[in-house]
Amino acid sequence: MADLEVLDALPTKQIWDGVVERVVEGERMGLAIVELEPGAVVPEHRHDNEQLGFVISGSVTFTLGGETKQLGPGGTWRILGGTPHEVVAGPEGAVVADIFAPPRADWSELPAPPAREPLWPV
Amino acid sequence: MADLEVLDALPTKQIWDGVVERVVEGERMGLAIVELEPGAVVPEHRHDNEQLGFVISGSVTFTLGGETKQLGPGGTWRILGGTPHEVVAGPEGAVVADIFAPPRADWSELPAPPAREPLWPV
Numbered sequence: 001m002a003d004l005e006v007l008d009a010l011p012t013k014q015i016w017d018g019v020v021e022r023v024v025e026g027e028r029m030g031l032a033i034v035e036l037e038p039g040a041v042v043p044e045h046r047h048d049n050e051q052l053g054f055v056i057s058g059s060v061t062f063t064l065g066g067e068t069k070q071l072g073p074g075g076t077w078r079i080l081g082g083t084p085h086e087v088v089a090g091p092e093g094a095v096v097a098d099i100f101a102p103p104r105a106d107w108s109e110l111p112a113p114p115a116r117e118p119l120w121p122v
Numbered sequence: 123m124a125d126l127e128v129l130d131a132l133p134t135k136q137i138w139d140g141v142v143e144r145v146v147e148g149e150r151m152g153l154a155i156v157e158l159e160p161g162a163v164v165p166e167h168r169h170d171n172e173q174l175g176f177v178i179s180g181s182v183t184f185t186l187g188g189e190t191k192q193l194g195p196g197g198t199w200r201i202l203g204g205t206p207h208e209v210v211a212g213p214e215g216a217v218v219a220d221i222f223a224p225p226r227a228d229w230s231e232l233p234a235p236p237a238r239e240p241l242w243p244v
Contacts (some may be wrong), residue, residue, distance in 0.1 A: 004193065004197070004199055006198070007195060008196075025199050026172050026202070027203075028150075028203075029150075029174060029221060030174075031198070050149060052146050052148050052152075052221065054219070064125055067124075067125070074155070074243050075126070075143050077125060078147075079129075081149075099151060099153060099174065101148070101151045118196060122193035122198050
């Protein structure tokens with residue numbers, strides 16, 4: 001991967017059912033552009049990695065620390081390490097950015113989905 | 123700041139001439155949604171913080187590690203700590219995401235610009 005790279009040249013990984021990401025891997029963090037199909041569910045989970053992110057397009061319903069909020073473009077989250085969180089994509093799906101520090105070492109073995117064009121930018 | 127927050131509720135900072143950011147501050151990293159006016163220049167600089175980012179809207183000309191590339195929406199960068207880099211916004215300006223690990227402690231004293239609506243999402 002080059003240090004300046006277009007989105008569709010990034011490695012692609014399948015994270016959950018209906019959830020695919022393209023990743024920029026740094027040393028201290030990893031940046032994922034994540035596509036969620038309409039209604040895709042990321043069930044409640046937690047990880048030691050800190051996670052920050054925001055909605056690029058579409059919408060999600062985010063549950064974090066006992067709060068549930070619907071977020072459209074520009075809606076942000078801050079998930080300190082170990083905090084349970086859950087996401088459900090809206091009826092039109094969503095594209096979001098997620099950043100993890102440290103990088104998600106547990107993602108190194110994830111499979112690549114069939115090749116496809118990014119859903120965003122349109 | 124709440125852990126789930128809309129963009130225009132985030133703290134705003136003036137980083138360079140013609141460059142304003144809204145920030146989600148984590149413990150291990152900071153996420154900035156950065157607005158660059160048309161033709162705004164971020165002169166060559168470097169910092170120990172690792173920086174990953176991508177273009178949300180508009181375009182920038184990015185120079186990093188001896189490479190110069192024009193990037194539109196979805197164009198990404200990976201700047202390991204200490205690497206010089208420079209950015210010039212395109213004729214329509216740009217909105218980009220920049221993430222820094224660790225957070226930019228040197229930004230804590232930056233002034234807030236006059237209140238204004240986010241340029242993105244439109």
